[in-house]
Amino acid sequence: MDIKLTEEQSQLQDMASRFMDKECSFDFVRRMEQESDIGFCRDMWAQFAQMGWLGMIVPEEFDGMGMGILDLVVLIRELGRHVCPSPFLYTAVLAADLIANSGSEDQQRDLLPGIVAGDTIYALGYQEYSRFFRPEHIKLRAEAHADGYALSGSKLFVEFADGADTLIVVARTGEADSCNGLSLFLVDRNSSGISTKHMPTMSRDRHYQVDFDDVVVPASAMVGELNQGWDALEPALHKAVVAFCAYTNGAGFEMHEHATQYAKERVQFGRPIGQMQTIQGYLAQLIIELYGADMLTLFTAFQIDKDRHTRGYVAKTKAFSAETVGHVMDVGSQIFGGMGYMEEQDTTLFLRRGKQYQLALGGTEYWEDVIAEEIIDREPVVLT
Amino acid sequence: MDFDWSPAEIAFREEVRAFIAEELTEDVAGSIFIDTPARIEFVTKMADRGWLGMGFPEEYGGSATPVPLAPFILNAELDRAGAPIIGKNVGTIASTIYHVASEEMKKDFLPKIFRNEGQWAITYTEPNAGTDLGSMQCRAVDKGDHFEVSGMKHFITSAHFCRWHWMALRTDPDAPKHKGISIFIVDHDTPGLSLSRMDTLGREGTTHRTNQVFFDKMKIPRSRLVGEQNKGFYYMMQALDYERFAILSFASRVRRFDNIVGWFRRADLNGERPAQDPHTRRSLARMAARVEVGTMLERLAICRAQEAVPDVEASMNKVWGASIGDEFAQLALDLLGPLGGLWGGEHSPFDGALADEYLMAGHARVAAGGVDTSKSIVARRLLGLPNALGKPELPQR
Numbered sequence: 001m002d003i004k005l006t007e008e009q010s011q012l013q014d015m016a017s018r019f020m021d022k023e024c025s026f027d028f029v030r031r032m033e034q035e036s037d038i039g040f041c042r043d044m045w046a047q048f049a050q051m052g053w054l055g056m057i058v059p060e061e062f063d064g065m066g067m068g069i070l071d072l073v074v075l076i077r078e079l080g081r082h083v084c085p086s087p088f089l090y091t092a093v094l095a096a097d098l099i100a101n102s103g104s105e106d107q108q109r110d111l112l113p114g115i116v117a118g119d120t121i122y123a124l125g126y127q128e129y130s131r132f133f134r135p136e137h138i139k140l141r142a143e144a145h146a147d148g149y150a151l152s153g154s155k156l157f158v159e160f161a162d163g164a165d166t167l168i169v170v171a172r173t174g175e176a177d178s179c180n181g182l183s184l185f186l187v188d189r190n191s192s193g194i195s196t197k198h199m200p201t202m203s204r205d206r207h208y209q210v211d212f213d214d215v216v217v218p219a220s221a222m223v224g225e226l227n228q229g230w231d232a233l234e235p236a237l238h239k240a241v242v243a244f245c246a247y248t249n250g251a252g253f254e255m256h257e258h259a260t261q262y263a264k265e266r267v268q269f270g271r272p273i274g275q276m277q278t279i280q281g282y283l284a285q286l287i288i289e290l291y292g293a294d295m296l297t298l299f300t301a302f303q304i305d306k307d308r309h310t311r312g313y314v315a316k317t318k319a320f321s322a323e324t325v326g327h328v329m330d331v332g333s334q335i336f337g338g339m340g341y342m343e344e345q346d347t348t349l350f351l352r353r354g355k356q357y358q359l360a361l362g363g364t365e366y367w368e369d370v371i372a373e374e375i376i377d378r379e380p381v382v383l384t
Numbered sequence: 385m386d387f388d389w390s391p392a393e394i395a396f397r398e399e400v401r402a403f404i405a406e407e408l409t410e411d412v413a414g415s416i417f418i419d420t421p422a423r424i425e426f427v428t429k430m431a432d433r434g435w436l437g438m439g440f441p442e443e444y445g446g447s448a449t450p451v452p453l454a455p456f457i458l459n460a461e462l463d464r465a466g467a468p469i470i471g472k473n474v475g476t477i478a479s480t481i482y483h484v485a486s487e488e489m490k491k492d493f494l495p496k497i498f499r500n501e502g503q504w505a506i507t508y509t510e511p512n513a514g515t516d517l518g519s520m521q522c523r524a525v526d527k528g529d530h531f532e533v534s535g536m537k538h539f540i541t542s543a544h545f546c547r548w549h550w551m552a553l554r555t556d557p558d559a560p561k562h563k564g565i566s567i568f569i570v571d572h573d574t575p576g577l578s579l580s581r582m583d584t585l586g587r588e589g590t591t592h593r594t595n596q597v598f599f600d601k602m603k604i605p606r607s608r609l610v611g612e613q614n615k616g617f618y619y620m621m622q623a624l625d626y627e628r629f630a631i632l633s634f635a636s637r638v639r640r641f642d643n644i645v646g647w648f649r650r651a652d653l654n655g656e657r658p659a660q661d662p663h664t665r666r667s668l669a670r671m672a673a674r675v676e677v678g679t680m681l682e683r684l685a686i687c688r689a690q691e692a693v694p695d696v697e698a699s700m701n702k703v704w705g706a707s708i709g710d711e712f713a714q715l716a717l718d719l720l721g722p723l724g725g726l727w728g729g730e731h732s733p734f735d736g737a738l739a740d741e742y743l744m745a746g747h748a749r750v751a752a753g754g755v756d757t758s759k760s761i762v763a764r765r766l767l768g769l770p771n772a773l774g775k776p777e778l779p780q781r
Contacts, residue, residue, distance in 0.1 A: 001393065001453065002386050003687045009385065070385060260767050275770045280763035281756060287767065288700045288759075292677035295684055302387045316673040364670075371669035376649050376659050380642075384389070 003298070009074045016078035019051070024082040026346040032085045038163030039206030040086045049118025054092045057239075059100055062112035068305035069239050073246040073297060080250025083349055085205060087121050087160040089247070094240040095122035095168060098184070102224040102232035111186075123164035123189075125155035125210055133362035134369070135170070135179040135230050140212065142171035142183060148218040149173070149185065151193075154211050157360075161196050161208035164189050169212070174227040182229040185221045187212075202352045238314040239304060241361050245297045245321035248357045252290050252328040255350040259283065259335040266337075279335065286328050293321040299383075309381045312374030319367040322358040329354025387683075392451045400461040403433070413466045416636075417592060418503050419545045423468050428500045430458075436474055437498030440482060445495030456633075456686045463633035473497050473504050476623045477550050480567070484611035484619055493569065502547030507570070507597060508620065509539040515757055517552070518562045518617055522599070524553035526613075529606055531555070531568070533576075533599040543579055543595040546572050552616050565616035569608045576602030585743040587727060587736065622693075624753055634682040634705050637712075640741070641675045644668075644716050647733050664719050671712050678704050696766045699758040706748040706755050713738070713745035 005013065023044060032039055048054050056072050058064020072093065079088065096115050099107055114120035130137040140153030151171055161167065167187045174181030187194070193215035199207045224232030260283055263274030273279050300313040333340035333351040340347060358364070374380060389397065407429055411422040418427050430436060438455050440446025449455070455470065462469045478497045481490055496502060513520035522535035533553060543549070549570040556564030570577070580596040611619060645668055648658045658664045681704050685697035716738045717724030728736035749755045763769045 001389055001683070001687065003684065005385055260769070263769060272770060274763075274767075275772065277756065277760060280767075280769050281759045283767055283769065284703070284759035284762040287762060288681070288703055289677075291684060291700060292681050292704065295680035296677055298385065299387055299680060299683075302385065306388075312672075313676075315669075316676045319670065320673040320677055365666065368666040368669035371672050372665035375645055375672050376665060376668065 003295075005074065009071060012071065013074050013078060015051070016053075016075050017081075019047075020078050020082040020084060023047070024079075024084045026349060029083055029085060029349055033204035036206075039160055040163060042163075045086065045121070046118050048086070048088065048092075049116070052116075053088070054118055055096075055116030056092065057100070058096050058112050058116050062100070062108060063116040064096070064112065068301070069242060070298065070301040070305050072243055073301040076243050077246045077250035077253075077294075080247035080252075081254040083251050083254075083353060087123065087164060089240055089244055090124050090159065090164075090168070091115055091120070091122045093243045094124060094236050095166070097239050098168065098223060098232065098236040101235065102184075104220075104223075106220070107186075107223065120166055121160070121164045122166050122168055123158050123161045125158050125161075125167050125169040125187075127157045128154065129156060133366040135182055135233075136177050138170055138172055138182060140169070140171045142169075142173050142185060145216055147216050148221065149183075149216070151185065151187065151212040151215040151217065154209060156199065156207075156209050158196075158208045158210045160206055161189070161210050162198075162206065167194075167210065168223075170229060170233060173229075179230040181227050182233075183226050184223040184229040184232055185217050186223060187215060187217050187221060191215050191217065201356060203356045204352065205356075237361075238310065241314055241318050242297060242301050242304065244357075244361055245293065245317050246301075248321055248325040249290060249294045249297055251350060251353065251357070252286075252293070252325045255328055255332045255347060255354075256283070256286055256290060258347050258350075259286075259332040262336055273335075282331055282335065286331060289324045289327060293317075293324040296320060303383050308383055310383075312371055312381060313383065315367040315370035315374065318362065319364055319371065322364060322367075326354050326358035390451070393453055393457060396450050396454050397457050397461060400458050403430070404461060404465045404467060408465055408467050412468070415466075415592065416463070416469050416471060417542065417545075418468045418471075418473075418500070419542070419592070424500065424503075427468055430470070431498060431500040436470060436500060437478075437494070440478065440494065440498065444482070444490055445498040447498075452690055453686060456689070459633045460635040460682075464635035464639050466636065466639070469633060472506055472550075473500075476506065477504055480619050480623045481610065483622075484615070486611075488607070489569070489610065503542055503545055505540050505542040505546035505549050505572075505595075505597075507537050507540050507543070507549040507551040510535075510537055514539075515754055517620060518565070520552060520554055520565060522553050523557065524555050524566065524568065524604065526555060527603075531604045531606070531609070533602045533604065536596060536598045538582065538594075538596040540595045540597045541592070543572070543597050544581070544593065548572060549577075549597070552620060555616075556614050559614060562617045564614055565620075566613050567610040567616040567619050568604050569610060570602075570604055574602055574604070576600045584747070586740050634678045634701065637678060637705060637709050638675060640709075641671065641712055643734070644712065644738075645672070648719070651733075658719070667715055667719060671708075671715055674708055674711065678708050681705075696762055699753075699761040699765075702753065702758040703755050703762070706751075709741075709748050710745040713742040717742055 032041065052065055053075060055064035056067045060066040092115065099111050128137060128139055140151065140155060142149040142151045151169060167189055169185045169187050170182055171185060172181055173183040193213040195211045197209040199209055201207055263279050263283060264272055266273050296317045300310055300317045303310045303313060329350045333347060336345065336347060339345050407426055409422065412426045418424055434447030435458055437446035438449045459469045474497060478494055481493055508517055510520050510522055522537060524531035524533050549572060551568045551570045552565055553568060554564055555566040576599055578598045582594045582596060584592060584594060648664060648668060651658050681700050685694045685701050688694035688697045723731055726732035726736060727739045764771055
């Protein structure tokens with residue numbers, strides 16, 4: 001057992017860190033929040049493509065690098081440190097993995113090189129008007145149609161929908177209120193019948209409501225088998241979730257550094273506040289949680305790459321990383337006293353995101369249910 | 385990065401598991417202490433295999449380490465099985481003797497420790513020197529060829545079955561408090577040393593006791609001074625870094641939590657199935673994630689230990705392990721409703737053991753350098769925050 005990064009992983013981390021330091025300042029993030037129509041920067045996306053990042057997990061035969069989720073996690077943690085706004089997660093992880101593992105040969109050949117080259121950006125249409133993340137709650141219908149399928153209904157929280165070229169839409173084609181009876185469609189963002197509406201969030205990111213009014217897609221737009229969309233989506237979603245955890249862990253580490261630095265510099269009662277045991281206790285507790293979340297994320301990514309049964313571990317990773325990022329952003333902000341809540345303060349970029357990260361891609365209740373299924377309803381798989 | 389155990393590591397783990405399957409009888413299991421003839425025999429069998437002196441030179445009775453992680457694999461397996469572990473005798477006392485003691489003392493005591501020839505008590509704590517060990521007052525007065533001691537210590541856990549005390553005493557009352565303490569090896573049967581029992585919480589026979597130790601003009605030969613006079617505080621601090629890690633394996637907590645989950649999976653209370661109750665399920669699920677984090681932090685400390693003393697990681701382990709133990713001891717009782725208060729009897733899951741655990745769960749947070757002290761270690765050594773005097777106490781990583 002050896003938990004040191006490999007030479008290659010260290011280089012990747014350094015390269016990502018240097019790039020992000022240079023290109024993704026807090027000012028840049030604020031500009032994306034306030035001035036961008038799409039919420040991310042297309043020039044930066046092109047640079048991601050040039051550096052090969054978008055093809056990291058795409059098989060080499062489709063122009064990718066054929067690397068693992070563990071490598072990806074090392075990279076995306078650096079993006080998280082800078083709360084870098086980009087559709088990386090949905091495009092280079094979710095779509096890339098979904099198409100590579102469940103796409104038809106035609107889809108793989110036609111679509112994967114476009115991801116690697118940075119030509120096609122994907123967004124995920126999954127969540128609907130519900131408190132819950134479980135696939136049972138999906139109601140958007142896809143009905144058989146002379147030209148394929150016709151989609152009707154609404155998706156919420158489709159991140160970067162306006163900047164995307166293709167929407168991955170999870171639609172109900174069969175049995176109601178079940179994870180069976182769902183199918184996946186790749187829908188051209190510019191199809192007629194699609195309209196979008198921005199959903200304002202605390203993060204000032206770009207989430208959209210996407211309404212589908214009889215949007216007709218060809219049968220070839222389906223990924224995976226009819227009514228078995230969840231079986232295709234779940235493993236890809238798990239990889240995206242682990243990557244997202246790496247991103248939120250990175251954000252947590254960065255926030256923690258700022259809070260620690262402030263605790264060393266801020267003088268009250270004639271001494272730096274970081275000298276007080278209460279402040280030390282907060283900062284120590286948070287860094288312990290971050291180390292734990294980070295190790296769990298790396299461990300789970302490693303096990304995914306080994307193709308082991310990781311459903312319970314993904315769920316534990318998400319449940320804990322989510323709780324951690326929420327906690328770090330909340331308590332970390334309080335270290336700054338009143339300044340922690342001033343718009344001009346850069347750490348508010350983190351505070352505004354923490355809770356939202358916690359709730360994204362399945363909140364605590366969803367992932368705790370998955371853990372319960374894995375440890376109570378079946379014989380738990382223990383990876384050591 | 386490779387989280388898998390190597391074939392050699394797996395082979396050693398299998399060897400340990402086979403040993404445990406063969407030797408861990410009912411009268412051995414259930415305690416980490418080496419306090420009964422059966423437990424002493426169990427540990428001596430490990431000593432016969434060379435497992436106590438792993439990594440120490442042969443001239444002191446040590447043996448080669450079959451794989452670098454072997455000591456941690458061994459302790460994790462022992463702890464998981466509820467067996468006595470390779471604890472303070474090796475982790476604190478042998479380590480310190482090896483690093484600081486005279487050649488004569490090394491040749492005398494290290495082989496005895498590695499052969500399990502007698503048990504040890506760590507005799508530091510006083511009523512007015514707990515977390516703040518530097519404030520200890522019990523004097524060892526230098527009389528030339530010996531030191532004379534009068535006074536007392538308490539919370540001396542293994543004193544009622546030990547052969548030797550690893551004892552810290554004040555040797556210079558005029559020096560700054562951290563610079564006037566020395567460590568001694570004291571025979572338990574030295575004239576002038578006596579014991580008084582202190583009972584910890586728990587039902588008779590289910591838990592262990594601790595002790596007060598009294599000294600009345602007790603004489604310690606100068607030859608039993610460990611290392612340099614007045615350097616004792618620094619030896620204790622170094623050893624605590626090893627101890628937090630060596631003595632605190634997370635595996636037993638995983639086992640206890642798995643047992644709790646197992647009970648809730650199977651339980652049927654007059655037709656009510658806890659396994660189907662959403663609140664019970666989510667509570668156990670949340671705790672499962674937190675328990676997994678403990679395993680991860682332990683893994684981090686183990687890997688760090690390959691390169692350096694894992695002082696920060698050991699403290700992280702201490703904080704998380706003790707906190708989680710407390711959390712799930714509480715949770716288990718919460719989920720049982722009124723049954724949680726039972727201290728034995730037919731309706732009590734695990735015959736009252738959950739209540740025993742609950743009562744002592746907070747103790748794990750305060751023992752061996754409490755959780756809050758450990759957090760300050762993390763804050764100062766990892767994060768570089770200043771200590772109470774405004775200076776970083778130790779070089780930051």
